[in-house]
Amino acid sequence: MAQSMSEIREKDGDFMGQIRALHLSLTPIVLPFVVKALIELGVPEILVEAGPHVELTAAEIASRIVSPTGRAADSENLDRLLAVLASHNFLRGSVDSENPDKKKYAITAEGGLQYFVKNDTKSLASLLLVHLSPDFVSPFQFLHETVLDPSTCPPIRAYGTQLWDHFEKHPELANLFNRAMAGSSALLMSTLLEMYDGFEGLGSLVDVGGGTGETLALIISKHPQLRGINFDQPHVVATGVRVPGIEHVGGNFFESCPQGDAVFMKWILHDWSDEKCLCILKNVYKALPPRGKVVNIDMLLPEVIDSSFESQTGFHTDVMMLTYVQGRERNLSRFRKIAADAGFMRVEIVAAVFGQTVMEFYKS
Incomplete structure (x- = not known):
């Protein structure tokens, strides 16, 4: 039957x-x-x-x-x-x-x-394409070695250099990566600027690790009262966008940070270990006035594992950071611990947009 x-x-x-x-x-x-x-x-x-x-x-x-x-x-x-x-x-x-x-x-x-519309300026198409390129896939072949030896750097195992150094030798890959960051950033920022009012009342804003300044330009277009300071490595800011209200400053955030009413960081802390993040935040703390704050955007891992798309995306991104740059995503407890060690009084979640969490670190 x-x-x-x-x-x-x-x-x-x-x-x-x-x-x-x-x-x-x-x-x-x-x-x-x-x-x-x-x-x-x-x-x-x-x-x-x-x-x-x-x-x-x-x-x-x-x-x-x-x-x-x-x-x-x-x-x-x-x-x-x-x-x-x-x-x-x-x-x-x-x-x-x-x-x-x-x-x-x-x-x-x-x-x-x-x-995923390919030629849209607000798109994740380039992000997916760069992640599936052979240069980005090959380091994953050595992911297991990060468990056997946490000092393992998969890109070095795959092609002999750190990921950022690899870009210098492969400008087409670097351009695709830059388009990926620009597209995903434009998606995030266009939504964020419609719902987040944390830039109001500020006189100056320092974008730490701001690249060539496109994100800061978007913020200033919405908040023209701001004096923007785009802070990144000298060779990066040398090609920065020329927009009224933005000053490009070259330097190293492991050494110091320009002064401003507030500091903005997007996708910076997840590139680094807790120890390196503490160093960055201590320099940021010194650069802020007594009532200053940090506006930080990163993926936020859940305190308890669940099977939601949001949680899965966070854990996937965490492993990507481990693979590519030996960085990590963090949960709120971990962010608060690092921020407190740097001197900040408290950390609050103020917005969530496009799978990312906006946190404010308060100096007082």
Whole structure:
């Protein structure tokens, strides 16, 4: 007698464990490279242009793909890629009741694929592309060695230099990384500046590790009363944006920090060990007035592990920092401990945006 799949599964007590193990062996390689392929094909743009919840077949999407060779895109293979994203709820997939082989796909707000439009200035497309480049994947081959010896630097094991030094020899990779940081930063800051009022009332703001100043320029465009000081290594600020109200200052935040009413740091502390972060924060503390504060943006790990997307993203990012720069993400307790050791009286969470947490460290 024929049995249903549910009956068969009930007889196999370890079915869920088996399928989860198989899932784990396939998903880490298939899912990100499917997204990469769709980015390269321009599929997110096609779905965004069609509009939210507008359903398109693979053939309709394929007809809008522009091939550099002029050859028509293959809708059957495209359908196979789209089905992967639909199975993970990054797209909505539906089936024509009269023709089960004819599937349709739509972009949804909660799916997130709209944030992977390749040529958008506010996009995560370059971030995914740089993470999947051979130069960024190869250090992960040595991740296990960080457990055997915590002084292990996976990029040195992979190609003989620190990641930042590797960029100097590979400008195309460095440019892709810079686009990745700019796109993700623009997404974050555009939302943050609409909901966060912590820059109001300040006369000056120092962006510590501010790169070439794009983020500070966005802040000043919203808060023109600020005198902005963009602080980074001399060779970095030498190519900084020329915007009224911004002064570029070269230096080393392990040695000192320019003075200002407040200090802004985005994705800086997670690059460093607790000991290095303490050194940075002590220099920042000295540069602030008695009632000064730090506005710090970083991923915030949960105190208790759960299986939410937010927690998974935090733990994934933590391992990326371990792999690339021997840095780390932190939970609130760890941030408060480092801040207190540097002299700050308290740390408060003031906003959360795009998976990041805005914390203020108060001097008094």
